[in-house]
Amino acid sequence: MPIIESTYKPPFWAKKSFTSTVFSGLARRVKGVVQTRERIDLDDGDFIDVDWSYAENPSDRVIILLHGLEGNAQRPYITGASKLFNQNEVDACAVNFRGCSGVPNKLYRSYHSGATEDLDAVIKYVLEKNRYKEIYIKGISLGANMALKYAGERNDLPKEIKAVVAISAPCDLKGSCDALMHLKNRHYAIRFLAHLKDKLKPKLEQFPQNISLRDLNSIKSLVDFDNVYTSKAHGFKDAIDYYEKASCLQFLPNIKVPTLIINALNDSFLSAECYPVKEAKQNPNLHLEMPKYGGHVGFIDKRNVYYNERKALDFINQL
Structure with a gap:
């Protein structure tokens, strides 16, 4: 079209x-x-x-x-x-x-x-x-x-x-994640990441077999979040695998x-x-x-x- x-x-x-x-x-x-x-x-x-x-x-x-x-x-x-x-x-x-x-x-x-x-x-x-x-x-x-x-x-x-x-x-999704991590979008990325990590915190107590405080503290970026949580919780190998299959x-x-x-x-x-x-x-x-x-x-x-x-x-x- x-x-x-x-x-x-x-x-x-x-x-x-x-x-x-x-x-x-x-x-x-x-x-x-x-x-x-x-x-x-x-x-x-x-x-x-x-x-x-x-x-x-x-x-x-x-x-x-x-x-x-x-x-x-x-x-x-x-x-x-x-x-x-x-x-x-x-x-x-x-x-x-x-x-x-x-x-x-x-x-x-x-x-x-x-x-x-x-x-x-x-x-x-x-x-x-x-x-x-x-x-x-x-x-x-x-x-x-x-x-x-x-x-x-x-x-x-x-x-x-x-x-x-x-x-x-x-x-x-990979391209969009890269764009979000540019310096000009840092304020957006920080805001998103803070919300995501806050929502993940209660799962530490609910599912200690899946995630630890050490895992949570290792998350410094949106890609880290997708590596540590999104990919593992939803059946993907890692963040890149998630981006490729979900785009x-x-x-x-x-x-x-x-x-x-x-x-x-x-x-x-x-x-x-x-x-x-x-x-x-x-x-x-x-x-x-x-x-x-x-x-x-x-x-x-x-x-x-x-x-x-x-x-x-x-x-x-x-x-």
């Missing part, structure tokens, strides 16, 4: 990547979204909490929303999308990945960029509600990689899945449902490999938009409705 020419024009003050990224993550507020929580019990004994918000009238369409690293279903990039879709007669199912709903999960494992088995469990749960004829998936950052991997790794997608939207997608880039050629990727060219979290131009040109189902501005999930626009949210709605309505 030809690359989409972007029409995104941010406010003058939001053109810098840092400004749009930080404002969107820390300052944006979305009001008026009423969420109802449900718990999905998983086959391995763990659980996932999902937060529903509904259209004013009964709908047979639903969007499944996937948050980013150390996010949750209350982040403004999730509630903003929920609000817009609800206002346009689409229910929203906002997923909290394992351990991200404010309640620790039960197992040593948690979530990661390629954990599509959990997304599959959510989709099956949603379908069991038995009234949705159309399901859309929208992932943000880590959730974007998961959504794209899910769409491309299997040939048995439920027929109800009509579209996928991926925002600020780290299509190549969605290799699965993009096999995507068979309409899919939109929006990655800003000034997104400091993404490497050159995270802009799948070749894959988009060769796959008619893949639509790639690369706005000049937007930072990481920072597509600030008018009336507190973000550009990527409006584009996602337009994309599914044009199907």
Whole structure:
């Protein structure tokens, strides 16, 4: 599919990547979204909490929303999308990945960029509600990689899945991790790592056979975290093995449902490999938009409705 020419024009003050990224993550507020929580019990004994918000009238369409690293279903990039879709007669199912709903999960494992088995469990749960004829998936950052991997790794997608939207997608996890560890992103990396290590600390007491205080103290970077915890807890050899197997880039050629990727060219979290131009040109189902501005999930626009949210709605309505 030809690359989409972007029409995104941010406010003058939001053109810098840092400004749009930080404002969107820390300052944006979305009001008026009423969420109802449900718990999905998983086959391995763990659980996932999902937060529903509904259209004013009964709908047979639903969007499944996937948050980013150390996010949750209350982040403004999730509630903003929920609000817009609800206002346009689409229910929203906002997923909290394992351990991200404010309640620790039960197992040593948690979530990661390629954990599509959990997304599959959510989709099956949603379908069991038995009234949705159309399901859309929208992932943000880590959730974007998961959504794209899910769409491309299997040939048995439920027929109800009509579209996928991926925002600020780290299509190549190794490249994205390298980008995050650049000096210019040090403040982001430190913040992410602190959250991840804090969440890992309770598992020292729960699972002393899996991790020790010495292991925890050896974690000095995001790569260390993936070497010590993410890879070992989820069946990978090491961080590199995890990055290689969980990256969605290799699965993009096999995507068979309409899919939109929006990655800003000034997104400091993404490497050159995270802009799948070749894959988009060769796959008619893949639509790639690369706005000049937007930072990481920072597509600030008018009336507190973000550009990527409006584009996602337009994309599914044009199907």
